[in-house]
Amino acid sequence: MKLSEAMALGRVLLKPKAMFLTDGCALGMALTAIGVKIEKPCFIEEPTIQWPWLKKFCNRPCSCGGLYFSYTQAIAHVFDCHVMSKMWNQQWTMDQLIDWIKSVEPAEEPKRRKKNDHPSNASGRTTKAIPLQI
Numbered sequence: 001m002k003l004s005e006a007m008a009l010g011r012v013l014l015k016p017k018a019m020f021l022t023d024g025c026a027l028g029m030a031l032t033a034i035g036v037k038i039e040k041p042c043f044i045e046e047p048t049i050q051w052p053w054l055k056k057f058c059n060r061p062c063s064c065g066g067l068y069f070s071y072t073q074a075i076a077h078v079f080d081c082h083v084m085s086k087m088w089n090q091q092w093t094m095d096q097l098i099d100w101i102k103s104v105e106p107a108e109e110p111k112r113r114k115k116n117d118h119p120s121n122a123s124g125r126t127t128k129a130i131p132l133q134i
Contacts, residue, residue: 003051004102006030011094018084026079026097027072047072053106061100063090071104 010029017024027047028038034050048054054075057068062082069077075097082092 001034002102003030003047003054003105004098006033007098007101009033016079016084016094018080026075026083026094051105058104062092075101 007026007030010031010033013032014024014029016026016029019025031038031046031050036046036050054072055070058071058074060066060069060074060077062078064077064081078092078097078100082090083094083097
């Protein structure tokens, strides 16, 4: 599932909360939507396991300026400082944040192997066991 889709679903499931990787932050809502249970605040790496493109760097999408951020940091910054906080001069809505994510995320998420898939079976071919007769 794309990050923007997971975030849109997650905001229906959880009450938004500022601060990074709680069960109500922007990325926490997305992780919850795909079935990742957040029992305590997570590490910044957790979203990049699900959406590796978040490791890449970008300019901040807001007018705060500054140097490059990873997409993970940019999303956390916009959510905490512009969606959830009323102190900043540039307010964003959750819809605006999701729209920005849609504009930068890959067109299609790479397919992940299921837990029991073996890399040698990645071609989709099945093998049949042949009993050995002696």
